[in-house]
Amino acid sequence: MKCVALTFDDGPAESTRELLDVLAARKVKATFFLVGENVVKHPELVRREHEAGHELGDHSYTHADLGTASKKKVMSELTRTQDAIRRASGVTPVLLRPPYGSMSERLTKITKEMGLAQVLWTVDPLDWEHRDSEYVEKRVLKSVKPGYVVLMHDIHPTTVKAVPKIIDRLAAVGYTFVTVSELYGGKLVPGKEYGQTGRRMVHRDDSGAAQGLP
Numbered sequence: 001m002k003c004v005a006l007t008f009d010d011g012p013a014e015s016t017r018e019l020l021d022v023l024a025a026r027k028v029k030a031t032f033f034l035v036g037e038n039v040v041k042h043p044e045l046v047r048r049e050h051e052a053g054h055e056l057g058d059h060s061y062t063h064a065d066l067g068t069a070s071k072k073k074v075m076s077e078l079t080r081t082q083d084a085i086r087r088a089s090g091v092t093p094v095l096l097r098p099p100y101g102s103m104s105e106r107l108t109k110i111t112k113e114m115g116l117a118q119v120l121w122t123v124d125p126l127d128w129e130h131r132d133s134e135y136v137e138k139r140v141l142k143s144v145k146p147g148y149v150v151l152m153h154d155i156h157p158t159t160v161k162a163v164p165k166i167i168d169r170l171a172a173v174g175y176t177f178v179t180v181s182e183l184y185g186g187k188l189v190p191g192k193e194y195g196q197t198g199r200r201m202v203h204r205d206d207s208g209a210a211q212g213l214p
C-alpha cells in the first residue's frame, strides 16, 4: 500500500477550521503537531481534531528551540503542552516534533522518559516561507514518495488552500493517507527519531554546537 502522512505544525489557529473541513470532506486522517500556547487559545479545535480521528502530537509550548534548552526548560515546554492537549482532548500525545528539527542527546533522554517518539519529516515544501498555494502544492507533489512524512503548517491560509489539490492528486495515483503512528505500524519507540531526511540540527549538550547539519 502507498501510504503518506500529512502533518500540520504550529496550530491550532483560525485557518485550522477550514483545513478540518477539507480533511473531513475527503475522509483523510492527518497528524497535528500542536503548540501549547495555541492549544489553550483554541481547545475546541484540538477536541475537534481528536474527534475527527486525527493524531495529536507535541510541538512544545512556546515553539522553543529544545535542542539548546536546559533540562528544566525542556521539561516545562513538554509537560505544559502534554497537559494542555490532555485537558482539551482527553488524549496524551506519544509524538514530539522538535521545533526547527533542533535536537540533542539531552532531549532524546527526556523524550524517552516521557514516552515521546521524535518525528521529523521527509518532505518540506517551505510553506512558511512561500505563502503561495500553487508553489506548496507543486513542491509536495514533486517530492512525495510512499512512506513519506510531509511537513506543512495549518497556521498559513495559503497552505490550507493547497491541501485539497494535494490530497486529490495523491489519491488519484493510489495514495492512502495515514497518521504518523499508523505509518510506522503503531510501533514508535520513545526517544527514537523518525523521518530523518528532513532539515535537522543536533546539538551537543555541553557546547550547543550543531552536529550533523546537511
Ligand SMILES: [Zn+2]
Pocket: 009, 010, 059, 063, 099, 100
Ligand atoms: Zn513549528
